[in-house]
Amino acid sequence: MKSHDLNATVFETASQAKDALERHKTAGQAPTAASANLPDAPTGTFGEMAEDLSHILDTSHFFLTGERDAGHVVECLVLQLHDLRSECTPEVWKALIPMAQAHPIRERLMADPFTRRSFEKPRGYSGDGVLLDLLYRHPAAKAEVDASSKMGRDIYAHTSISESSCAVQERREILARYVDKAATRRPGAEILTVASGHLREAEFSAALAKQKLSRWVALDQDEANLAVVAKEFAGTVVAPVSGSIKGLMMQQYDLGSFDLVYSAGVYDYLPFEIAVALTRRLLDSVHPGGTLLFGNFSTEVVPDGYMETFMNWSLIFRDQAQMRDIVDAATADTEAQAELFFGQNRHIIYAQITKAA
Numbered sequence: 001m002k003s004h005d006l007n008a009t010v011f012e013t014a015s016q017a018k019d020a021l022e023r024h025k026t027a028g029q030a031p032t033a034a035s036a037n038l039p040d041a042p043t044g045t046f047g048e049m050a051e052d053l054s055h056i057l058d059t060s061h062f063f064l065t066g067e068r069d070a071g072h073v074v075e076c077l078v079l080q081l082h083d084l085r086s087e088c089t090p091e092v093w094k095a096l097i098p099m100a101q102a103h104p105i106r107e108r109l110m111a112d113p114f115t116r117r118s119f120e121k122p123r124g125y126s127g128d129g130v131l132l133d134l135l136y137r138h139p140a141a142k143a144e145v146d147a148s149s150k151m152g153r154d155i156y157a158h159t160s161i162s163e164s165s166c167a168v169q170e171r172r173e174i175l176a177r178y179v180d181k182a183a184t185r186r187p188g189a190e191i192l193t194v195a196s197g198h199l200r201e202a203e204f205s206a207a208l209a210k211q212k213l214s215r216w217v218a219l220d221q222d223e224a225n226l227a228v229v230a231k232e233f234a235g236t237v238v239a240p241v242s243g244s245i246k247g248l249m250m251q252q253y254d255l256g257s258f259d260l261v262y263s264a265g266v267y268d269y270l271p272f273e274i275a276v277a278l279t280r281r282l283l284d285s286v287h288p289g290g291t292l293l294f295g296n297f298s299t300e301v302v303p304d305g306y307m308e309t310f311m312n313w314s315l316i317f318r319d320q321a322q323m324r325d326i327v328d329a330a331t332a333d334t335e336a337q338a339e340l341f342f343g344q345n346r347h348i349i350y351a352q353i354t355k356a357a
C-alpha cells in the first residue's frame, strides 16, 4: 500500500492562502455532506427515486432471505445505493434515508455487528473505538464477530473490507509511518494524536516499539476509548488525555508542542470554519520544522449511501479543492509548505503541513 503519494499535489500555501476564506464567503456556505459527494447535477424527482429505492431494497431483501451469499448481496446493495445517491439532489436523498431505514431489510443488515454498532450508536456516535476495532478486524473484536449469526458474519466479511474500511485500515499504517519518520528526524520525538480512539496505529509504529519517542499524547473525548489506550500501552510513553476539539481550540490544555501532530477520523465531522480554526490551533502546537497531518473521507467514497442509510453515519466528504481551502485559510499567516495526497483507493484525502524550520 504505497501509492498514497502518487497523487500528491504540492502547492505554495502563501500564494493561495488569502483567497480561501473569501471564496467561502462569496460561495455562501461550506458544502454539506450530501452536496459535497454529488459531482453531477442530479435530476431524479422524489417519486422516481423512491420507486428505485424500493426496487433496490425489495430485491436485496429477497436475495438476503434466500440462500445467496449475504456478503455479495450487500456488496451489490452498496453499489446500487451509491448510484442512486448520485442521481438524487441532497434534499431528495435526505428524504429517502428514513424510507430506507424503515424497510424490513434493515433488520437483516443489523445481523452484521459493524453495521449494527454504527446504526445503534451505544455511545451516542458511530465511530467509537469498538466500532473501529470491528473495522480493523482487530483481535479485540473477534469475540463479537464470533458471537454473530452466519448471516451477520457473511455481511461483516464484506463490510469490513469495503473500500472505505480498507482506506481506514491503510490509514493506520500511514499514520504509523509519519510517527516513525518524526522519530527518524529527531530521536526522542514528541507526538500528539487528536481524536485517538484506541490509537491502533501505535501497534504499527517501530519507533514506539524501539523506544525512540519521548512522549505520545493521545487525546480523545471518550473516556472508554482512553481506558483502552491506557491499558494497551501501559509502560510506554503513550499518555492518554481526556479532552475535546473545543477544549483544544479554547487552549484549555497545557500540552506543550510536538514534532508531529495528527488527526484522523474527526475532520469529517467539522464544518469549514471549525476545521480551519482547529488546523490553526494544531499548527500552533507544532515545533518549527515539524508536521501537521489530517485526513478526511474524500468525495469518491463508494459506500456513502450505505453508511448514511443502514449505518446511520453521515460525514462531510471533501475533495482536493475543499481540503486545500482549509489548508490555505489556516496557513494564511504561517510560513508553511503543504501537500495533499490520497490513500491508495482515493477514499481518504490527507493534508500534510510542514512548518518552516
Ligand SMILES: C[S@@+](CC[C@H](N)C(=O)[O-])C[C@H]1O[C@@H](n2cnc3c(N)ncnc32)[C@H](O)[C@@H]1O
Binding pocket: 127, 128, 129, 132, 194, 195, 196, 197, 198, 199, 200, 219, 220, 221, 222, 225, 243, 244, 245, 246, 263, 264, 265, 266
Ligand atoms: C472515527 S474515530 C477515529 C479514531 C482513530 N483516530 C482512528 O483512526 O482509529 C473518531 C474519534 O474522534 C473522537 N472525537 C469525536 N469528536 C471529538 C471531539 N469533539 N473531541 C475529541 N475527540 C472527538 C471520538 O471519541 C473517536 O474516538
